[in-house]
Amino acid sequence: ANERTLSIIKPDAVAKNAIGEIIARFEKAGLKVVAAKMIRLSEENAGGFYAEHKERPFFNDLVGFMTSGPIVVQVLEGEDAIAKNRDLMGATNPKEAEAGTIRADFAETIDANAVHGSDSVESAEREIAYFFDNDEICPR
Numbered sequence: 001a002n003e004r005t006l007s008i009i010k011p012d013a014v015a016k017n018a019i020g021e022i023i024a025r026f027e028k029a030g031l032k033v034v035a036a037k038m039i040r041l042s043e044e045n046a047g048g049f050y051a052e053h054k055e056r057p058f059f060n061d062l063v064g065f066m067t068s069g070p071i072v073v074q075v076l077e078g079e080d081a082i083a084k085n086r087d088l089m090g091a092t093n094p095k096e097a098e099a100g101t102i103r104a105d106f107a108e109t110i111d112a113n114a115v116h117g118s119d120s121v122e123s124a125e126r127e128i129a130y131f132f133d134n135d136e137i138c139p140r
């Protein structure tokens with residue numbers, strides 16, 4: 001199905017100057033960027049985005065990392081965009097990520113793992129709405 005998914009280029013990948021290389025992978029795989037912006041998350045914004053992980057032991061480190069520098073949030077659109085993006089990203093832990101995936105190529109640790117992508121249609125809807133108003137999304 002034609003889907004939208006939320007992608008985040010995390011502070012580690014922005015710091016490495018890898019924004020373009022990562023977006024090129026999405027585009028080469030047939031995904032279209034229909035919204036994008038660079039932002040610096042507050043603790044409140046990061047905690048709200050990752051609310052489902054609030055009770056996990058890594059929550060504080062996750063919020064600390066995601067607020068450590070600017071991120072690039074994008075809406076990607078295309079056929080099976082959610083699964084396609086997850087295939088491009090590779091496993092959450094870069095040490096387990098398949099060769100050629102974004103996390104294998106740009107990430108070193110499970111905390112600083114270069115990218116985030118929505119994991120379901122429901123989370124994609126919630127995550128897109130968390131960062132973008134409808135009039136910031138440009139279907140094409």
Ligand code: CMP
Nearest residue numbers: 053058062092110111112113115116117
């Ligand atoms: P992300 O897809 O952004 O969603 C939550 C993030 O928490 C995840 O990527 C990882 O960067 C981070 N994280 C740290 N430790 C863990 C863990 N044990 N399991 C899952 N995610 C973790």
